[in-house]
Amino acid sequence: MIDKRYQIFISTSGADMQPERMILSQTLVGMGFFSWGLEQRTPLSTAFARRQIDDCDYVIILLGSQYGEQSVSGVGYMHLEYIYAVTKQKPIIVFMHEDPASRDPALHDQKPELKEKFSEFRKLLQQEVDQVFTYRTLRDLEMAVRLNMTQMLERYPTTGWVRPQNAQKLHDEIDRLKAKINQLEQDLGTREIDPFLTLPKVAMNEAFGFEYRVHAYQDGNFKELKIQKTLTWSQLLAVLGSTFLNPTPEEYFSKRMNEYLNEIGLADARIEMPRAHAVARAQINIRALHNIKMQMRQNEWISPAGRDDRQRMLWKLTQKGHNLLESHLLSDNRVSL
Incomplete structure (x- = not known):
């Protein structure tokens, strides 16, 4: 050990x-x-x-x-x-x-x-x-x-720190895990029953409701708001799609969504704080973010693209997702399954 x-x-x-x-x-x-x-x-x-x-x-x-x-x-x-x-x-x-x-x-x-x-x-x-x-x-x-x-x-296992005299054991363990990851990715690509099939596909104009938190500023005071937001899947694909034109680490799902919510959050905040003049630190609900990722994977808009040198999972927009971004489907809310 x-x-x-x-x-x-x-x-x-x-x-x-x-x-x-x-x-x-x-x-x-x-x-x-x-x-x-x-x-x-x-x-x-x-x-x-x-x-x-x-x-x-x-x-x-x-x-x-x-x-x-x-x-x-x-x-x-x-x-x-x-x-x-x-x-x-x-x-x-x-x-x-x-x-x-x-x-x-x-x-x-x-x-x-x-x-x-x-x-x-x-x-x-x-x-x-x-x-x-x-x-x-x-x-x-x-x-x-x-x-x-x-x-x-x-x-929640993590890498941790290993004594130098155990470095070779760690390298051996890393090699073993890399081989296991490669095998699992191959199995995922060939298996007939995909766990994502338990999710029903969605229409582009179908609404998805989620919660996010944001810091709102009004009259020199600060308040953290809990906001209920609804976006269509076409809007969500428009927000996230361009981020994954090339293989990109999974953490950018949350990064891009939070950036977007910071951009549009002031209008949402003013429903509760009419004189709000700024918002910051938007944070989408973690479970909602997971559902978005899984649903986009199920609809074949994004797909795994291996791992980088830091062993982070990479995702990339599929050709289907790319075609949707370039088409008028995102603007006219027509249904595409």
């Missing part, structure tokens, strides 16, 4: 979580993990935190009873780190206090607007993150970490 170590980025609200952070870090070190994170946040530290998240294997959100220090935009640094981790598709695990109201009053936000932001952020994590665990005492936290971090390695 290869001796691996994993890098964990820890995000907390700040000094109020120092005892919990210490227990978490000590427990992780004892389990063989490397823990990272920033306790003091400034606008200049944001870029450094993002580089740490880029390099880490897992992200832990440790939530007590405070929203934490805010950036100039009014969004907490912990909240921003969570959003960035989601966009980078990092495996996320949350440890939150079971009953924040029972904590010492000195550990709570004093301003009503911060209390509201904390409550909304806590609900957001409970809704969006699959791995959320609660604790009451420091001992509870230690036991939750020991149990669930081990399970995270099984559910």
Whole structure:
């Protein structure tokens, strides 16, 4: 067995979580993990935190009873780190206090607007993150970490870090996995029963509803909105198609959709905030994004195109998808199956 170590980025609200952070870090070190994170946040530290998240294997959100220090935009640094981790598709695990109201009053936000932001952020994590665990005492936290971090390695395996003396074993494992990937891709291309066939094909003018979140700014204030959006499949193909004219990493599905939602989100935001003057940080619901990818694959508008040198899955527009983009079908909403 290869001796691996994993890098964990820890995000907390700040000094109020120092005892919990210490227990978490000590427990992780004892389990063989490397823990990272920033306790003091400034606008200049944001870029450094993002580089740490880029390099880490897992992200832990440790939530007590405070929203934490805010950036100039009014969004907490912990909240921003969570959003960035989601966009980078990092495996996320949350440890939150079971009953924040029972904590010492000195550990709570004093301003009503911060209390509201904390409550909304806590609900957001409970809704969006699959791995959320609660604790009451420091001992509870230690036991939750020991149990669930081990399970995270099984559910979301990553490359990790390997000691230099084990490098040859790692190269052998990589070669074995590459051969397995090639064989699976060949099998996928030849099998008669494709798992995507469980999805019914859609018409170009058929509507698809999904949810996205966006930061809206009005009268100097900031608010995160949850917006229900409906687009036809012709519109979705028009948005995504040009991104995949050449083989492109799968992560560009979310990148392009979020760029598009930032472009058009102001009109959606003004339904709830009529005087909104700007929007930013649009984020499509992860499950909706997955459905879009699978449906476009089922309709034969995109197809897998191998992997790049970083072993990222590549996707490319098919000839059928290319023809639809160049035709009038996308503009007149005629049906094409």
